[in-house]
Amino acid sequence: MRLAAAKHQYEIKIGQGVLPDLGDEIRSCLPHTPRRVAVISNQKVLSLFGAQTLKSLRAAQYSVCPWLIGDGERYKTLGTVQKVIQFLSETGLERTDAVVALGGGVVGDVAGFAAATYLRGIPFLQVPTTLIAQIDSSVGGKTGVNLPHGKNLVGSFHQPYGVLIDTKTLTTLARRELVSGWCETIKQGAVGSKTLFKQTRDFLKTIKSAPDAFISPALERLIRSHCAFKAAIVIGDEREAPDRTDHLSRRVLNFGHTVGHALESLTEYRRFRHGEAVGYGMLVAGQMSSDLGLLATSELELLRDTVRLAGSLPDASNLDEDGIMRAILRDKKSVDGRVKWVLLERIGRARIVDGKDITPRLLRESIRHGLRKKF
Numbered sequence: 001m002r003l004a005a006a007k008h009q010y011e012i013k014i015g016q017g018v019l020p021d022l023g024d025e026i027r028s029c030l031p032h033t034p035r036r037v038a039v040i041s042n043q044k045v046l047s048l049f050g051a052q053t054l055k056s057l058r059a060a061q062y063s064v065c066p067w068l069i070g071d072g073e074r075y076k077t078l079g080t081v082q083k084v085i086q087f088l089s090e091t092g093l094e095r096t097d098a099v100v101a102l103g104g105g106v107v108g109d110v111a112g113f114a115a116a117t118y119l120r121g122i123p124f125l126q127v128p129t130t131l132i133a134q135i136d137s138s139v140g141g142k143t144g145v146n147l148p149h150g151k152n153l154v155g156s157f158h159q160p161y162g163v164l165i166d167t168k169t170l171t172t173l174a175r176r177e178l179v180s181g182w183c184e185t186i187k188q189g190a191v192g193s194k195t196l197f198k199q200t201r202d203f204l205k206t207i208k209s210a211p212d213a214f215i216s217p218a219l220e221r222l223i224r225s226h227c228a229f230k231a232a233i234v235i236g237d238e239r240e241a242p243d244r245t246d247h248l249s250r251r252v253l254n255f256g257h258t259v260g261h262a263l264e265s266l267t268e269y270r271r272f273r274h275g276e277a278v279g280y281g282m283l284v285a286g287q288m289s290s291d292l293g294l295l296a297t298s299e300l301e302l303l304r305d306t307v308r309l310a311g312s313l314p315d316a317s318n319l320d321e322d323g324i325m326r327a328i329l330r331d332k333k334s335v336d337g338r339v340k341w342v343l344l345e346r347i348g349r350a351r352i353v354d355g356k357d358i359t360p361r362l363l364r365e366s367i368r369h370g371l372r373k374k375f
């Protein structure tokens with residue numbers, strides 16, 4: 001599958017056991033043949049997939065330079081990026097060399113941002129190893145880090161030159177990381193396509209009754225459908241134009257993220273995995289859509305039931321509503337000081353609603369409903 005971005009097109013290659021193809025993949029996708037390839041990862045991921053990755057790159061005659069960052073959202077900082085850039089500089093990476101991001105969304109966002117800024121931009125490839133990274137973060141070129149004030153407040157659009165998705169890497173993923181990824185798949189279906197939503201829901205039902213069916217051709221097809229959907233949105237609105245409010249704008253991918261980011265920052269990134277927070281965020285946004293009369297009750301129930309199918313979410317019922325509301329106002333997705341809410345007209349079609357149309361009372365009620373223990 002190809003994604004035609006403004007500066008260059010790139011291939012998204014998906015398969016079971018394709019990681020050993022990385023060396024050849026680099027050769028075919030980069031504009032120059034690199035001498036050095038810097039592999040940015042973390043200890044956990046490198047211990048699982050480092051041997052295969054480095055072997056493939058060395059077999060392709062690259063000088064391979066691995067660098068590890070800390071594991072977890074709290075390392076998605078400017079300090080980590082600075083260390084990566086320092087490493088790239090000390091290693092003598094040139095503009096014709098390349099960076100490989102091997103890991104989940106944190107590694108991808110950090111390594112991508114370092115590649116975007118070092119020497120004013122060098123090529124990079126995404127080798128995503130979590131479900132979130134495989135269906136969302138590795139595609140589309142958003143890179144960046146968090147600030148103490150909120151998530152992803154510093155970053156750059158820097159498209160990779162290639163994305164290599166080995167579905168087999170998901171075998172070692174912890175249950176919560178999968179739940180987190182499933183929530184993001186539900187998000188993509190909910191805003192973009194009833195068919196994608198149904199494909200995701202059917203897959204979730206299948207693996208609930210037969211967990212061994214997880215790594216399968218059906219999973220590969222599902223990831224392919226999600227990447228195709230994401231690529232289509234990105235091609236139409238690569239830099240998320242602030243004035244776009246139509247249902248095909250990139251902004252719709254932020255469904256569930258306004259409340260999700262607020263929950264993450266309020267709990268200092270310790271209680272929720274990213275997708276788990278988005279899971280709650282979708283329930284709140286779904287409730288708001290229903291309370292505004294945009295979304296039928298049956299559609300809201302379908303959304304809730306599908307989030308339930310993704311797996312259990314950490315308890316959020318004891319969080320302070322005022323704190324959540326304050327955190328929402330700090331969200332970077334606000335325009336002219338107002339939040340642009342991504343809501344739903346139906347499953348498969350988003351509607352962007354200006355914050356002035358959402359009363360504090362409606363917001364508070366939706367948070368209360370969305371975060372209650374049993375949803």
Ligand code: NAD
Nearest residue numbers: 044072104105106107129130132136137142169172173274
């Ligand atoms: P993550 O990168 O922290 O990975 C989750 C955990 O899984 C980590 O502990 C990691 O070490 C581990 N891990 C990775 N691969 C593994 C494997 N195959 N087996 C076992 N463990 C493995 O988090 P994530 O959920 O992948 O990504 C979340 C991040 O992605 C957030 O920072 C979010 O903001 C960002 N994100 C970015 C975009 C984008 O468009 N750039 C989109 C969605 C999310």
Ligand code: GLY
Nearest residue numbers: 136140142250253
């Ligand atoms: N994950 C949101 C985006 O890529 O725009």
